[in-house]
Amino acid sequence: MSATFLGMPGNFPKNSARAVQNSQLRYNLRKATHTIRGKRASVVGELPDWQELRAAGKAIKDETLRHLDRYLLQLEAAVTAAGGHVHWARDAAEANRIVAGLVKATGEREVVKVKSMATQEIGLNEALAAEGITAYETDLAELIVQLGDDFPSHILVPAIHRNRAEIREIFLDRMADAPPGLTDEPAALAEAARVHLRERFLRSKVAVSGANFMIAETGTLVVLESEGNGRMCLTLPETLISVVGIEKVLPTWRDLEVFLQLLPRSSTGERMNPYTSTWTGSAEGQDFHLVLLDNGRTDVLADEVGRQALRCIRCSACLNVCPVYERAGGHAYGSVYPGPIGAILTPQLRGMGSELDASLPYASSLCGACYDVCPVAIDIPEVLVDLRAKAPHGAAERAGMRVAGWVLNDQARLAAAQRAASRLRGLVPRRLPGPLSAWTDTRDLPDIPEESFRDWWEREG
Amino acid sequence: MSRSAREDILARIRRAVDGAPEVDIPRRYRATAEVGDLVGLFAERVGDYRAIVHVVPEAEVPARIAEIVAGRRMVVPEGLPAGWTPPDTSGAGPADPYTADGVVTGCAVAIAETGTIVLDTGPGQGSRAQTLVPDYHLCVVRADQIVAGVPEAVSRLDPARPLTWISGPSATSDIELNRVEGVHGPRTLEVLIATA
Numbered sequence: 001m002s003a004t005f006l007g008m009p010g011n012f013p014k015n016s017a018r019a020v021q022n023s024q025l026r027y028n029l030r031k032a033t034h035t036i037r038g039k040r041a042s043v044v045g046e047l048p049d050w051q052e053l054r055a056a057g058k059a060i061k062d063e064t065l066r067h068l069d070r071y072l073l074q075l076e077a078a079v080t081a082a083g084g085h086v087h088w089a090r091d092a093a094e095a096n097r098i099v100a101g102l103v104k105a106t107g108e109r110e111v112v113k114v115k116s117m118a119t120q121e122i123g124l125n126e127a128l129a130a131e132g133i134t135a136y137e138t139d140l141a142e143l144i145v146q147l148g149d150d151f152p153s154h155i156l157v158p159a160i161h162r163n164r165a166e167i168r169e170i171f172l173d174r175m176a177d178a179p180p181g182l183t184d185e186p187a188a189l190a191e192a193a194r195v196h197l198r199e200r201f202l203r204s205k206v207a208v209s210g211a212n213f214m215i216a217e218t219g220t221l222v223v224l225e226s227e228g229n230g231r232m233c234l235t236l237p238e239t240l241i242s243v244v245g246i247e248k249v250l251p252t253w254r255d256l257e258v259f260l261q262l263l264p265r266s267s268t269g270e271r272m273n274p275y276t277s278t279w280t281g282s283a284e285g286q287d288f289h290l291v292l293l294d295n296g297r298t299d300v301l302a303d304e305v306g307r308q309a310l311r312c313i314r315c316s317a318c319l320n321v322c323p324v325y326e327r328a329g330g331h332a333y334g335s336v337y338p339g340p341i342g343a344i345l346t347p348q349l350r351g352m353g354s355e356l357d358a359s360l361p362y363a364s365s366l367c368g369a370c371y372d373v374c375p376v377a378i379d380i381p382e383v384l385v386d387l388r389a390k391a392p393h394g395a396a397e398r399a400g401m402r403v404a405g406w407v408l409n410d411q412a413r414l415a416a417a418q419r420a421a422s423r424l425r426g427l428v429p430r431r432l433p434g435p436l437s438a439w440t441d442t443r444d445l446p447d448i449p450e451e452s453f454r455d456w457w458e459r460e461g
Numbered sequence: 462m463s464r465s466a467r468e469d470i471l472a473r474i475r476r477a478v479d480g481a482p483e484v485d486i487p488r489r490y491r492a493t494a495e496v497g498d499l500v501g502l503f504a505e506r507v508g509d510y511r512a513i514v515h516v517v518p519e520a521e522v523p524a525r526i527a528e529i530v531a532g533r534r535m536v537v538p539e540g541l542p543a544g545w546t547p548p549d550t551s552g553a554g555p556a557d558p559y560t561a562d563g564v565v566t567g568c569a570v571a572i573a574e575t576g577t578i579v580l581d582t583g584p585g586q587g588s589r590a591q592t593l594v595p596d597y598h599l600c601v602v603r604a605d606q607i608v609a610g611v612p613e614a615v616s617r618l619d620p621a622r623p624l625t626w627i628s629g630p631s632a633t634s635d636i637e638l639n640r641v642e643g644v645h646g647p648r649t650l651e652v653l654i655a656t657a
């Protein structure tokens with residue numbers, strides 16, 4: 001599966017060197033990650049049973065993966081019984097062919113889209129364009145990314161590398177109906193997007209979505225969002241096509257009681273996101289198609305250590321605590337999955353054939369912060385170490401060793417101590433004992449010297 | 462003959478998990494939450510999302526609705542209790558969602574801990590389009606519809622119905638993480654809690 005496509009060209013060393021030198025980008029990223037981090041900590045702290053929810057979430061996902069064949073068949077039967085149509089796609093090309101065929105069958109040439117990692121992963125927009133079909137992103141951040149001919153840099157806030165002045169420029173340049181006096185006030189920019197997309201929502205006949213969860217028992221799909229563009233896409237068009245990774249299935253309706261607590265609090269740091277939509281098969285007379293996507297997932301599933309990456313619910317909490325992500329930026333990871341989860345998912349989905357992908361497992365200080373915040377307890381450092389052992393020797397290994405040298409230099413003992421302590425003490429580290437306490441009292445991670453990082457990438461890039 | 466994608470994927474899964482251990486699911490989290498004042502907590506949490514909240518004795522609900530929506534052309538979904546139907550003050554007749562000023566609905570269940578209301582398109586709740594397209598949503602929540610936490614809500618809901626979980630007005634934080642209320646969904650959410 002070395003040819004598995006993950007939606008973004010990229011060269012980790014070069015992109016990352018550029019990112020580190022771009023102080024606006026670094027400022028935006030730092031502000032974003034630290035803000036969400038704080039919000040998450042406070043709403044997670046509100047729940048007395050967070051660790052129990054986390055343990056249940058982890059086990060539900062593991063149990064699902066153990067019997068994934070059975071749950072997918074159950075899901076297919078339930079969706080079909082409720083009037084929906086189920087399609088299976090081995091890889092990106094097959095999924096794109098299926099979606100293009102479904103759109104063409106409606107006679108339409110335009111689709112509206114709600115933010116979906118899976119369709120970014122398979123490069124659906126580009127594939128549809130090649131077939132003469134225009135896909136319009138409707139999530140504000142995705143719209144900014146699409147209009148700016150750009151790539152997403154964060155799972156939750158994909159345009160976080162852009163500041164308000166840049167967004168205003170993009171709108172004035174690329175959005176035909178942007179008001180000439182547009183200011184860079186966030187409210188004014190959001191209003192411009194609302195007006196721009198309103199007519200499109202009301203006239204579009206076909207929508208494409210992903211899904212956060214699929215319930216095998218009932219055939220129900222679940223989408224969490226904030227803006228209402230999801231509701232627009234899921235509700236108004238006559239035809240709805242959802243492209244969803246096979247690992248997104250959950251066995252029972254009841255399981256949502258766990259994940260609808262874990263995901264919003266980990267992701268946006270809210271008690272609940274503004275809107276969650278659920279639907280089963282053909283809802284209110286809509287023509288519904290579900291495309292189940294493999295695209296490398298069964299390869300990940302075959303790896304005893306690495307398969308835990310398939311528990312990921314794409315909350316982005318691990319990005320927000322990662323000192324490497326904060327410095328390197330989302331684009332450096334060379335796929336639609338950035339940050340710690342990207343560092344373990346991309347090399348597994350795509351293989352470690354390229355130097356970039358083989359070096360991803362080294363894009364970490366192994367400090368363990370990602371594991372501590374992960375709502376489904378993916379032991380990202382464990383997978384990273386395992387992948388390092390499996391990476392091919394040669395140039396990739398040399399690159400990797402240098403990253404390891406960079407991150408481990410001064411911080412090795414601190415990071416190891418923090419990790420050991422956090423494991424002993426439960427899952428969210430609050431305070432370290434003794435001389436390390438000053439460090440954790442700031443609720444921050446060790447600062448990694450910027451110069452040596454830049455030097456490293458410049459040498460390697 | 463090449464196998465279908467479905468057969469291929471299923472075979473790959475079976476091969477991948479062959480011999481993997483079985484998994485027990487520990488459900489030691491709270492199935493029910495202890496909340497003393499459900500109405501008070503729900504009102505507070507809805508308010509945290511910058512929705513407008515009123516707590517009103519059931520008997521006064523009709524008058525309060527009439528007062529709140531006076532002058533607005535409201536969508537009135539099928540099955541809305543007669544007393545909750547605002548008098549047609551515009552004189553323009555029943556409103557459709559694409560031209561109306563707002564919509565008034567009941568709900569299926571509400572969650573105190575998260576300040577969430579859930580609509581299931583049942584009587585008095587409208588179609589999904591009716592509660593999405595208008596810019597203003599007035600939702601009446603009876604006190605006995607409020608549960609403490611997410612697990613109680615999930616168990617009360619019917620997955621066969623299309624559900625919309627609403628926690629405050631539409632919002633985005635996509636621009637420098639500044640929360641802006643009101644993108645594509647209703648920009649104003651007003652919640653009327655009817656106590657017995």
Ligand code: SF4
Binds near residue numbers: 312341373
């Ligand atoms: S790995 Fe865990 S923390 Fe990171 S995005 Fe996935 S679920 Fe969230």
